Amino acid sequence: MTGVIETPEASDKTGAKQIVHDVEDPPLPSSAGSPDIGPIVTEHEQQNLIRGLSQRHVQMIAIAGAIVRGFPNPGTGLFLGLGGSIATGGPLGALLGYLFVGLIVCAIQFALGEVSALLPVTGSFVRHAEILVDPALAFAIGWNIVYGCFISVPSEISAGVVLIQYWTDINAAVWVTILIVVSVVVAISFIGVYGEVEFIFAILKILLVIFVVILGLVIDLGGIPGKPRLGFHYWKDPGPFVEYISTGSWGHFLGFWAVMTNAVYSFAGVESLAMAAAETKNPRHNIPKACKRVFARVTIFYLAAVLIVGMLVSSADDRLSDESGTAAQSPFVIAAGDAGIKAIPSIVNAVCLTSAWSASNQSILAGTRTLYGLALKGHAPQIFLRTTKWGVPYMCVLLQVAFSLLAYMCVSNNALTVFWWFVDLTAAGTLVSWICIALNHIRLLQALKKQGISPDALPWHNRITRYTSWFALIACVVILFTGGFTVFTKGNWYTASFVSSYLDIPLVLCAYGGYKAIRRTKIIPLDVVPLRQALYEAENDPENVPLKKDSLLSKMNILWG
Template sequence: MSITAAYDAQPSKTVDVGAYGVQDNVQHGDFVTENEERDLRRGLAQRHIQMIALAGAIGTGLFIGLGSSLQTGGPLGALLGYAFVGLIVCAVQFALGEVTALLPVTGSFVRHAEFLVDPALGFAVGWNIVYGNWLSIPAEISAICVLFQYWTDINSSLFIVIFIILTFVVGIAFVGIYGEVEFFFALLKILLVVGLIILGLCIDLGGVPGTPRIGFRYWSKPGPWVEHIATGSWGNFLGFWSVMINAVFSFAGVESIAMAAAETRNPRQNIPKACKRVFARVSLFYILTVLIVGMLVSSDDERLQDESGTAAQSPFVIAASAAGIKAIPSIVNAVVITSAWSSSNQALLAGTRVLYSLALKKQAPAIFLRTTSWGVPYMCVLLQTAFMFLAFMSLSSGALTVFYWMVDLVGCGVLISWSCVLVNHLRLLAAMKKQGIARTELPWHNKWTPYSSAIGLAACLLILLTNGFSVFTHGGWSASSFVSSYLDIPLILIAYLGWKYAKGTKFVALEDIPIRAALDEIRDNPETPEPMRKGWKGVVMKMLWE
């Protein structure tokens, strides 16, 4: 029996606190609903979840965007910036893992916000994610067209059509096929990152014939820091802060790991495990890569200013070209194309599952609850596919400007999503304390998360409010930069206050959040333990994704 049915069968345990109080929350799908159990299919295994998170976090920001961070903050500023954001990601991942283990629902932290905070917050954050993904897919497809221009002058409209079709096919197929596609591309990315790190060490240590040893030469001259906007120590700090803002967007995607929780096998076991391990792996890849890049390329190298958007902009390509290795640019360009397409696939999954979850809560039309016989919300996929055709705006310079203004509207959405994850977790902890429920009763928990979530939330809000600081400096004003940095904040507030006013929603009282009902559901319906793999295959699989 589903937890909704179990809870409805015990009316003495519900407390009606208004139009959108606890009782209404339970009846309209804060737990795994009958719709999810009946219409969706659990096609994602643990290895898929692990690799989907890696695929989302390792993308163009790592392969191409590091050059900008190195140029802005210097090798030490870039390293510290990515390390600091890595700690924030750790806080977000652990908070997400603890709440998802209790409530493994489609829509992840969007539904958690309704259950733990206020239905209006779930509405605002949910639609922010939906329209953000509507715009991010055509943006990724436009980027793919630019990347292909590195090799050919074929009309970009051909590549737009091809990748719209490919993305739609993956999105409408059984979710297990999506998992396999992302698994394959994630392996490609990981192999490329490992290969580039090894290649970078060989170049740096003089292991390539005809190339002198570099060592930490560029840390001495031009130096570990770069002055940004100001001079002296303040300029060095602003350089570091700009790197940290870039790093946030490089790590974007890790919060999507639980969006398809209701389509994941044993989600209470596999999603927390993925949250814990993905953080370590992603942080390791990024920090090692930033360190190697800072050793290979000088922060004042003019080639870092290349604005082509292709592999020519990658610091790894710059270093490999200087060492006379000709194949690296095309290899990097090819993998960056797969990264961009992988990002569009992940945006399609996240956007459609959040839209489906909003429809479950009657915050979107019920038509979006329709699913195929293999468990895919096809009306959500069709709507998002329609927005992919915005990629054709990239064929016109004037339309492209308008298009990127639209993309800029959701520029800080990742910080809002991370903040929502952390607020949800803090509310869960406060509710458990209020109700006298020990944290050890959670299916997965860590002793330091009460502190890491609070610190992580403060850091996210600080970065959110200061991420556009350069537009307020002398001569630094840019309307597009201001829009990308701040316009999403009033959009979220308008959506939140508008839904709250229209539906009369209230903050869910801590004592009324039915945590005990969720714990009883876990006790009464335990997941089947994951089988233990033995032998050398078990060792390899444990190293990779267990």
Template sequence: MDGVRNAQADMAKYSATEEITDATLPSSSNVAHNGDFVTVNEDRDLSRGLEQRHLSLIALAGAIGTGLFLGLGSSIQTGGPLGALLGYATIGLIVCAVQYALGEVTALLPVTGSFVRHAEFLVDPALGFAIGYNIVYGNWLSVPAEISAICVLFEYWTDINSSVFIVAFILVTFIIGIAFIRIYGEVEFWFAVLKILFIIFLIILGLVINLGGIKGVPRLGFHYWKTPGPFVEYIATGSLGKFLGYWAVMSSAVFSFSGTESIAMAAAETRNPRQAIPRACKRVFFRVSIFYILAVLVVGMLVSSDDDRLNDQSGTAAQSPFVIAASAAGIPAIASIVNAIVITSAWSSSNQALLAGTRVLYGLALKGQAPQVFLRTTSWGVPWVCVCLQTAFMFLAFMALSNGALTVFYWFVDLTACGALISWITVLLNHQRLLMAMKKQSIPMSLLPWHNSWTAYSTPVALFMCVLILFTSGFAVFTSGRWSTSGFISSYLDIPLVIAVYIIWKVYKKTKIVALADIPLREAFEEIARNPEPIDSTAKGWKSWVGFLWD
């Protein structure tokens, strides 16, 4: 990997010439940074079982899920084929900036908990605490929510009591979570391969149907872009209504892309993380964006934005625009295949939420922000106390068996619905602070293990866009006749919760925003010099073709 090789060479050069001096970098005595780097606990107790191919496919598995297979229809309804395409393209560019920002900071600080611990190192300990518990709490509820969704998906085929599926998926999710980290990586790897192959199949099938390749089905082309049109007016009329339709699609797109930021949560359990994570971040953006953009384009060609069949809210394959188009073309078997793939997607998401929640909690314990009991690990390197605690919350899925309890449960889930945007904002803020600190301390950017010059511009733009989308994502509830308490909660309540936790910890611990000159970058670069990673060999021949998705 040329970036790592060049950075190591630059590090050696500057160490030899002593261009980086104590005058330009703070000494370790000036800053309390215990646990800012990979700790003894992580090196001793965790196992580096994840490889770069696992990371790339884990992020792909998390991003290609219900949002892609089931949710595109509602986006076409809201914004029209072109409005939906532009909405997903906009969020795709933002995700690109987030992934590159995450990769650059993680290459310097490959720690368990990822951007949560980066926030403490680069911004404020109180921010790391607030974001950390927001992620932990969100993932505690995310797993039972996914299991509840799985029960609904099984109802498409059978009327067996949902409690059977709840118990079964709690058990298998716990087994994956408590097993050796490589087993988790392999499970997610093959789930992702399955989903990628299937979405490629659906895109090709959609094009065949659209272009008249099925006997008896007329060629459509871009017919629905002309009638009823490329945009849908949303709330307002005219150009404003079309713009609001495009803007509303972006909230759905954020949900679809959420999960890609958790790619570095298990950095201390990854082999050669300074190379593997940046490479995975770069690859994931292009793969996910291509799949989503092509899928949105094809769906907009297959189904009209005013098609009543898109109103199906069953939560099963029946609402998928791919299923609607395939059924109309006389291929009803597609529905069951989509339903099966979505079940694997939901289970994959629950596995990913278990990993993210437990590793962030472990990282908080390393920093003394959670009880030390959460540092206990199995002999094969899994934080078993963290896993057991999160498993206990999985039993909230039984609330799905009662209508009243299910309403309460989803109110809790709504509290963290905007968590993805808050996480993206944190990632971008961390990266912006790193760049500012490097400039303040007169450290050349070439010393970073991985850096792209254009991120100096993409990060602030993406940060502005994320904040703007966060505060406007629920704009519809403020318009006449559209007030929804649940909609307001899901769009905004997580914001004051995070702010409240931040202020409480800041006042209680009397933390301060770390001055740019005091961020201990010297120790970070010394850590790289003390623990250089061997340069990964590049796959050649047939291996490079087989690994095109992740390498």
């Protein structure tokens, strides 16, 4: 029997009504062909993992990840990567590109929040795919994320070494060793330690963003003695758009499209906030709340930064093409140098160094928790289920440590070239993950409709998501297949660019098809998706307690309120 009722007895102490579902049938799915999944949040997760992440941790993990990441410069993201976008698309082209991707991020965050509130499991959208779509998809996406995250760790460490060498010429191997050791210490510590570290580094990055935006406004408006007011001078000369590959309007559009492709990788990381859902306090409320706020804050940071950079530096400035990987390529540093402010390069470089380490820590969290989630469902060896007494999957961390040793390849130029080939293999992983998140949510809504259950029965739901998830899915697929369009234009073929743009697609498809052929899995019928079981578990979750309403001061707080 299906239905939703409200009862006075179901009201909590705050007077808020709780939805109670008519669940006369057993909570476990009973239809033929239903996947044998057991409890949604497994007993192993409940007993061996510890909920040490609060809402402020979850929000800052996602914000920090999005600010620091950026392809092809790991760990640089917002601080160093915007210059290339301005040079490619022009100030307006870059602004529109980041705005469009910001809308996609909004849709992805809402989709992830809705599904995670119902299914707060370790591994997030990988495990969601197991329940809502096909176990073969969970296997393919999961191992793609594990590989991508584990390879990202040595790449972020290598980026950190480059940043350190801005100040010193001590052998790179020394810094690699130090960064690996501190990363492992955080990884093996209680999850709350990781949360606090990320919280502090995120605050530093956010404060730097606010500082450089304010400084940029001062410089632009003529607040530096002896320097003229710039205003929107560079929007007029050389212009709001840049001709990219072609000429005229078509060239302007290609510049915008190239920026949008780059922006996707700059926003990578916002999807990681639910990876440790089983280690998050009250995840059915905290994760949706974080999703609602994170996308807005990240988008505002990026749009403000892109706007300011476009006003400070000409898109024709050759310094934007600097590939040193240090603060020298930052458009904020270029603008500050032109204004005679000499302390900015070291400040930006220092925060970028913390950003590289923060990105490494986040990759460790996402990779180890995804691997743990795969082991829970039999997609990885059971040895990866072993945890410490404080709830850390230490065997997953040890495998990550083995991958971290690849960072020593940065000591040799030839080895470093080979290493970046490994990184290129999963460059499109962000889009693949976003596609999976949107698909999971669409399947959830379709299953609700098929089983006659109102979407309002979900722990958290927004009516607009029935449209935005389709928008995100289509947009991500289009960007994925056109992301490397430059290699198909005359005279611009680069094998490395083609590999980084497209090789991840056949890798995921082969993993999906191979697992499907061996295990003979089927796409889960909508009428047997275990929604009643999931709703039953949500209603009987002792931590599923409505959060206190934010005060006016908290709502105005753009950092962590």
